[in-house]
Amino acid sequence: MYKVVANSELAPGYKLVKIHAPLVAAKIQPGQFFVLRIDEKGERIPMSIFEFDRKRGYIETVVHEVGKTTKKLASLEVGDGIMNIIGPLGKPSEIRRYGHVVCICREGTVGAIHPIARSLKRAGNKVTIIVGARSKEYVFLLDKLKKISDEVIVATDDGSMGRKGYAVSALRDFLKSNKVDLILSIGPTLLMKTASKIAKEHGAKAISSLGAIMLDGTGMCGACRVTVGGETKFACVHGPEFDGYKVDFDELKRRQKMYVEEEKIALKEYERLL
Ligand SMILES: Cc1cc2nc3c(=O)[nH]c(=O)nc-3n(C[C@H](O)[C@H](O)[C@H](O)COP(=O)(O)OP(=O)(O)OC[C@H]3O[C@@H](n4cnc5c(N)ncnc54)[C@H](O)[C@@H]3O)c2cc1C
Ligand code: FES
Structure with a gap:
């Protein structure tokens, strides 16, 4: 069992969960993920790491409660156990000196961006982080982001914090007066598709x-199949990071919605039993 050692609310529907998982903490690299199963009857889900402590054996993850398993994970209390955790999985981010890097994300994906942006900064890059959110209530971990970057730009849909509008609009404006070498996006598929298109227009x-939906996380089940540059890839082993110019984002979006009906039933049944 992997013990939960802390669980705090970041915003409605978002938790920061800290887990004792020494083997994962010892080896995980920015860009990689892990797969967990809460109990014997549980579904396996992939999660990213916000922070890791190699010495004490802790990992921290930002949980966005979207369905049965993420809601169950978010509800775990200090001392509760998670049955299985496997990882690190996937390829680490390619950390090198690109020049000026913009990392763009939305709400909970600040978790996954954090260790990557930090390593890019340590590698000598200028790092700008653009965070999008519904409203100021959903902007969190800002202090942590400020510490590991040169600049953080916030964009909220309703204008309650930072500039009004989507993160990609902030990116467009930023590029009017800044030369950027790499745009790294983690977030909703439309955000990543648009950010990649903007990158191409600006030669970044x-x-x-x-x-992608993942099950085993080791390249065997095919659930995470994506098309990149016309070739079939498995996001869990060949990614999760890919060249944004080449990803078929429309197919990814369709495949993410493959089990919507089953997901609704699972959530309803979970809530009925609470
Ligand atoms: C590499 C990787 C890293 C991830 N890191 C995190 C993380 O750090 N924190 C976090 O909260 N989530 C993360 N996710 C997404 C997370 O795995 C899914 O939200 C989770 O599997 C949903 O399970 P569920 O049973 O709660 O909801 P489900 O009932 O399975 O899904 C509910 C809805 O959530 C959406 N969804 C489901 N799976 C995904 C997915 N893989 N990506 C995007 N949307 C999805 C769909 O729209 C779906 O209809 C990551 C996904 C991947 C592939
Ligand atoms: S999750 Fe099964 S092949 Fe990638």
Whole structure:
């Protein structure tokens, strides 16, 4: 069992969960993920790491409660156990000196962006982070982001914090007066598709970390199949990061919605039993 050692609310529907998982903490690299199963009857879900402590054996993850398993995970209390955790999985981010990097994300995906942006900064890049959110209530971990970057730009849909509008609009405006070498996006598929398109228009490299549905996380089940540059890839082993110019984002979006009906039934049944 992997013990939950802390669980705090970041915003409605978002939790920061800290887990004792020494083997994962010892080896995980920015860009990689882990797969967990809460109990014997549980579904396996992929999660990213916000922070890791190699010495004490802790990992921290930002949980966005979207369905049965993420709601169950968010409800765990200090001392509760998670049955299985496997990882690190996937390829680490390519950390090198690109020049000026913009990391763009929305709400909970600040978790996955954080260790990557920090490593890019340590590698000598200028790092700008653009965070999008519904409203100021959903902007969190800002202090942590400010510490590991040169600048953080906030965009909220309702204008309650930072500039009004979507993160991609902030990106467009930023590029009017800044030369950027790499745009790294983690977030909703439309955000990543748009960010990659904008990157191409401005001659910047684009990398997106794909939120494909995953089961085993080891390249065997095919659930995470994506098309990149016309070739079939498995996001869990060949990614999750890919060249944003080449990703078929429309197919990714369709495949993410493959089990919507089953997901609704699972959530309803879970809530009925609460
Ligand atoms: C590499 C990777 C890293 C991830 N890291 C995190 C993380 O750090 N924190 C976090 O909260 N979530 C993360 N996710 C997404 C998370 O795995 C899914 O939200 C989760 O599997 C949903 O399970 P569920 O049973 O709660 O909801 P479900 O009932 O399975 O899904 C509910 C709805 O959520 C959406 N959804 C489901 N799976 C995904 C997915 N893989 N990506 C995007 N949307 C999805 C769909 O729209 C779906 O209809 C990550 C996904 C990947 C592929
Ligand atoms: S999750 Fe099964 S092949 Fe990638």
